[in-house]
Amino acid sequence: MKETEHPLYRKSNKMRMERFGKGLTFLSVALAAAITAAILFLVFSKGLSTFIMNDGSVKDFFTGTTWNPAEVNSLGKPIIGALPFLVGSLAVTGISALLSAPLAIGAAIFMSEIAPKTGKRIMQPVIELLVGIPSVVYGFIGLTVVVPFLRDLFPGSGFGIAAGTIVLSVMILPTVTSLALDAIQAVPRSLREASLALGSTRWQMICEVVLKTAKPGLMMAVIFGMARAFGEALAVQMVIGNAAVIPHSLFEPASTLTSILTMGMGYTVMGQIENNALWSLALVLLLMSLFFTITVRMIGKGKSS
Incomplete structure (x- = not known):
């Protein structure tokens, strides 16, 4: 018998491969954890520099309405009022979720319960196509179609919360629909089958059984869509108007956290107050992403229990 065919040799070789596999997976997990920790440390350290090193006011940051980090107010503190950006981000995210959630759930019901074969054969490829369209294409379509359409129907330039909401609603629709x-x-x-056997109609079965049972999963789908909408930058930047003011109407120009970041980060110097203020906006985005992630995990735990 050859040495390589001996049972002890095969067993030792199998054990070596198992140890190698465990080591490889451990290194992969450790690398992912290290990258995540490094990103968190970088964003937190840079974001807090505005308040620690540059004497920025946390209260002014969340309640102020004027954004001009290069200047200081009467108290000698930088002018970093980020409230207009927070309002713009929350408004665009919330309204787009309200618009896309009913459409996405309705499409999912049609594909699963009403016309499963036809729905999957026709609608699923369309949804997958929408997922693969780049953000800049959505933004360009919004700039050339949505903005002129709103300008013709309502007073104003067409740029604003309404245009950003329409573009984001279309963008997150396939994500929410799939989930x-x-x-x-x-x-x-x-x-x-039990519901139908008890005499329920198909619509009663869908409303009273299917949707109620799938409620945690549907909530997770909507929250995932909101997370994507909150972090979207380029498409919103192209249609929202990028005005650092609190809008009083859906048809007035506004700004979001991501639009200000993408416009300003390339024109600031690392370590300066203007750059640190933008990192503070990035920290808010990170905290909101963590909030969405924790919310999804809590819903998932409730669903599993």
Whole structure:
């Protein structure tokens, strides 16, 4: 018998491969954790520099309405009022979620419950195509179609919260639809059959059984869509107007955290107050992303329990 065919040799070789696999996976996890920790440390250290090193006011940052980090106020503190950007980001994210969620859930119901074969054969490729379209294409379409359309119907230039909301609603629609479809399809078929056997109509079965059972998954789908909408930069920047003011109407120009970051980061010097103020905006974005992630995990735990 050859040495390589001996049972002990094969067992030792298998153990070496198992140790190698465990070591490789551990290194992969450790690398991912190290990169995440490094990003968190960088953003937190840079973002807090505005308040620690440059004597910025946290209260003025969240409640002030004037953004001019290069200047100081009467108290000698930098003018870093980020409230207009926070309002713009929350308004665009919230309204786009309100618009896209019913459409996405309705499309998922149609694909899963009403016309499963036709829906999947026709609508699923369309949804996958929408997911693959770059953000700049959405922004360009919004700039050439949505903005002129709003300008003709409503007073103003067409740039504003409404244009950004429409573009973002279309962008997050395929994401929410796909996740909502997975949540609806995860409902056991036995529940549907039991509901129909008790005399329910198909619509009653969908509303009272399918949607209620899939409610945690549908909420997760909407929150994932909101997370993407909150962090979107280029498409919103092209249609929102980028005015550092609190809008009093959906058709007035506004700004978001991401639009100010993308416009200003390339024109500041590392370590200066203007650059640190932009890092503070990035810190707010990171905290909001963590909030969305924690919310999804809490919903997932409630669903599993």
